[in-house]
Amino acid sequence: MDFDVLAHEQSMPAQAEKWLEWPMKEQRIGLPREGRPEEAALALMKSEGWEGEHTEGNLTRSIFRALLLPYLIERNPYKAVDPVRTPLMHAIHYLIPMTAQGIEKLLEGGREVPPEPIAEMHEVLSSRLSDVESVLKDYSRICTACAEVWPMTPSGSHVARKFIAAYPEAFWHQLLDVYAKFDGAMSHGWPDLELTNGSEILMVEVKVKDRLTAHQKITIPRLISMGVGCRLIRLV
Numbered sequence: 001m002d003f004d005v006l007a008h009e010q011s012m013p014a015q016a017e018k019w020l021e022w023p024m025k026e027q028r029i030g031l032p033r034e035g036r037p038e039e040a041a042l043a044l045m046k047s048e049g050w051e052g053e054h055t056e057g058n059l060t061r062s063i064f065r066a067l068l069l070p071y072l073i074e075r076n077p078y079k080a081v082d083p084v085r086t087p088l089m090h091a092i093h094y095l096i097p098m099t100a101q102g103i104e105k106l107l108e109g110g111r112e113v114p115p116e117p118i119a120e121m122h123e124v125l126s127s128r129l130s131d132v133e134s135v136l137k138d139y140s141r142i143c144t145a146c147a148e149v150w151p152m153t154p155s156g157s158h159v160a161r162k163f164i165a166a167y168p169e170a171f172w173h174q175l176l177d178v179y180a181k182f183d184g185a186m187s188h189g190w191p192d193l194e195l196t197n198g199s200e201i202l203m204v205e206v207k208v209k210d211r212l213t214a215h216q217k218i219t220i221p222r223l224i225s226m227g228v229g230c231r232l233i234r235l236v
Contacts, residue, residue, distance in 0.1 A: 019202060019229030022221045026207075026232045037235045038192045041206040044233075050195040050202060051159055057190025057203075059154040061092050062146075063163060064175055066139040067128045068096075068121055075117065077103040088145040096121070097182035111182050118180045125172050132164055159196070166196045174226050186222055189215030191230060202229040 031040045038054045045052070053059055065072070065088075072087035077098055079086075087095070098106060100117035128135055136157040147153045154160065178185050191203035203223060205216065212220070212232075220230050 019231055020224050020227065022224050024205075024220070024230055024232040026234050028234045028236050030236050037208050038206045040235060041204060041233050042193055045193060045195055045202075045204060049197050051162060051197070052193060052195035053154055053159065054152065054192055055154050055194050056152045056192055057194065058150060058152045059160065059163065059194045060167075060190075062139055062142050062154055063135070063160055063167075064172060065092050065095075065142055066135050067125050067172060068176075069138040069142070070128075071121055071124045072099055075099045075102070077101070077106055085145070088142055089149065091187065093179045093184065093187040094182075096176065096179040100180065113180050113182050118176065121176055121180075122173055125176065126169065129164070129169055129172070132161065135164065136161060162196050162198055163194070163201065166199055166201050168227070171226055171228070178222070186219050187215075189213060189217070189219030190223075191216070191220060200229060202231060204231045204233055207232065207234045 029041075029044070031044060034040075036054075042052070042054055069087060072095060073083075076083060076087050090098070096118075097111075097113045100113050100121070101110075102117075105112075105114075139160050140157050143154050143156075175186070191205040193204040193206065195202045195204065203220075205212070205220065224230055
């Protein structure tokens with residue numbers, strides 16, 4: 001099951017188009033701030049009607065993990081030695097192809113990902129989106145398990161519910177297809193802030209003196225191609 005980028009972009013609200021450009025136009029903003037610049041930028045965005053967190057992609061990826069969690073638990077290749085932590089905490093960009101491969105192929109060391117399990121995951125995604133309450137319970141379970149080890153763990157499920165409503169279904173299928181390639185794409189470089197206004201998704205990278213990293217220059221254009229609005233704010 002392959003969902004093309006054009007179909008996804010057409011499903012996004014028209015007002016999001018102004019953030020669907022690469023390279024992003026840097027916005028220089030003077031803000032009085034104490035503490036981390038990301039928190040100052042988050043306060044600014046909230047004043048503009050956005051809601052979200054400084055989670056560097058972990059909010060979105062935790063929802064994605066929650067959508068697939070029953071399958072990831074059932075097919076956990078390390079179930080015999082680690083039945084809980086692997087599906088809840090292992091890096092999702094590796095967990096998807098690992099789960100699809102199974103323990104035997106993993107032990108062989110190959111990187112070929114069989115298409116059948118990925119097709120099953122696509123079916124799980126579509127099915128789970130019709131049961132948001134169960135997804136939110138699994139999301140909370142993931143956040144609780146990861147809070148002690150992930151520096152950017154999302155908080156409660158209130159904002160996650162709004163993200164699930166704002167993301168088109170096609171986004172999750174596209175993200176699955178990216179991770180199924182087992183090439184490390186979109187493993188790093190997600191913007192600092194993950195935001196929604198209830199109908200749109202916006203991700204904001206906050207800079208002071210530094211520049212976009214090599215990973216950000218790869219991941220952010222990919223997010224834009226998937227219909228996610230992205231914004232670059234430099235605090236001066």
